[in-house]
Each structure stands twice: as C-alpha cells, then as structure tokens.
Amino acid sequence: MYDLGDIIEMKKPHACQTNRWEIVRMGADIKIKCVNCGHVVMMTRRDFEKKMKKILEKKES
Numbered sequence: 001m002y003d004l005g006d007i008i009e010m011k012k013p014h015a016c017q018t019n020r021w022e023i024v025r026m027g028a029d030i031k032i033k034c035v036n037c038g039h040v041v042m043m044t045r046r047d048f049e050k051k052m053k054k055i056l057e058k059k060e061s
Helices: 045-051
Strands: 007-010 021-025 029-034 040-044 052-057
Touching (some): 021 040, 040 045
Antiparallel strands (some): 021 029, 029 040
C-alpha cells in the first residue's frame, strides 16, 4: 500500500520523460509531484489507483 512520501510510477510517463512521482498529499484527493521537473498534479483517489503502476521506493520511517 502507498503512503505519504513514497516514490511511485504511473502507467504513462510525464511530458519531461520521467516516470517518478512523489506523493505529497493524501485524502479524498491525492497530490503527486514529478521528481524531475517539480510539476504537481492532483487527482481523485479512484483515478490515482487506476493510473498508478507500482511503488518504486517506500519513505524511510
């Protein structure tokens, strides 16, 4: 399961050709930030779960 601060991979790469995103906010909506260019995207949890491919790195606790 994903959590705040995890680095995830989406099914489609971002326009900057990187597919690494950091989860920066969780709630009914999820906000993710591109690790390469810093672009922020906010989407519903349902959309996020459909578009997420896998978790690349878990946040150190």
